[in-house]
Amino acid sequence: MSRPAIPREAERSTRSTPTTIRAGDAAAPRHPYREGMLELHDVTKRYGERLALDHVSFAVGDGRLTGFVGGNGAGKTTTMRIILGVLASDGGTVLLDGAPVGAADRRRFGYMPEERGLYPKMKVLEQTVYLARLHGWAPAAARANALELLERLGLGERTDDTIESLSLGNQQRAQIAAALVHRPEMLVLDEPFSGLDPMAVETVQAVLADVAATGVPVLFSSHQLDIVERLCDDLVIIAGGRIAASGTGEALRTQHGTERWELLVAGDAGWLRQQPGISVVEFDGGWAVFEAESDAAREAALTEAVSRGGLVSFSRERTSLAQIFKEVVQ
Structure with a gap:
């Protein structure tokens, strides 16, 4: 107009x-x-x-x-x-x-x-x-x-x-x-x-x-x-x-974000590295960020965390603009 x-x-x-x-x-x-x-x-x-x-x-x-x-x-x-x-x-x-x-x-x-x-x-x-x-x-x-x-x-x-x-x-x-x-x-x-x-x-x-x-x-x-x-x-x-x-x-x-999940447990989360279908991106004691190759793999990781006790939080990580920027310009 x-x-x-x-x-x-x-x-x-x-x-x-x-x-x-x-x-x-x-x-x-x-x-x-x-x-x-x-x-x-x-x-x-x-x-x-x-x-x-x-x-x-x-x-x-x-x-x-x-x-x-x-x-x-x-x-x-x-x-x-x-x-x-x-x-x-x-x-x-x-x-x-x-x-x-x-x-x-x-x-x-x-x-x-x-x-x-x-x-x-x-x-x-x-x-x-x-x-x-x-x-x-x-x-x-x-x-x-x-x-x-x-x-x-x-x-x-x-x-x-x-x-x-x-x-x-x-x-x-x-x-x-x-x-x-x-x-x-x-x-x-x-x-x-x-x-x-x-x-x-x-x-x-x-x-x-x-x-x-x-x-x-x-x-x-x-x-x-x-x-x-x-x-x-x-x-x-x-x-x-x-x-x-x-x-x-x-x-x-x-369009460009990678689906990642954040896990926080009271103990050590090192066991997550052995989970089938899981790729750990960041790790520090009881805190980890990971990618899952399928919904089933993600659910299995959550079930394992609950069974071990001490689950504090589990959530989807919000993709940052910095991550998107790196993704689209590379």
Whole structure:
């Protein structure tokens, strides 16, 4: 479904009255411009003889947090730069709400590159307000939104500090504020959690979840797979310029996960190594993780554990994103 055109005057008027959106609001308002999704279809990119992107296709849904993961040189940053129009593709299409993404659409995107790109000698608040003003916000509204956002990101006491005087972690928070201050309708972040301590990670996670709750599609790359697994609705795994897997976490576990079982007994679980049809993956005293070649082999192992006494727990192990990643990229 295509988006109705928004007159510039109306667009600026809407942005001059920002609303506060908190996690857990009963009826958080949807983003005023968002309907649909961002889609990539068969996007290719060459650097000389090297094929950097090979028919890359995936979608970032309306209000969905999508994690984009892959090894160094897999094609994540190249893909993001093509979405933003920083690079031109050699083939394929990038669509927003079913229509090709144009310059007007991209002006309403938010982007945080992996390399920090803020003016080092500008003050934090001054820089953030300036970027909001570039996107058409009125001075008072730009300042109010910047102050609120910086407070939420833990920079409320650093607004008069220069960017260069901040720690690397706080510079990262300022960079995130720069990408969010104009309330973008599409958000693309390259390694937003890099250099953040655990408390800062939680803060940024909450802010990004709030942004998605307003209907904004959010695409971000990260090498921190535990964060991606915890935060994202959807996952896209890229390897060697090709999409190796994509979908929800549960869908990927179903498609690529290995069924494993966790056993904990009061005594020693070494006997499990002798069980027919059982392959022990990890073992430590009374704790073991194993694979079973059949349901019958698994049930027999459980029956043996019960008969020996001291069974504490028996459950199916949840396949981690790290395990899925290794499975699909090898």
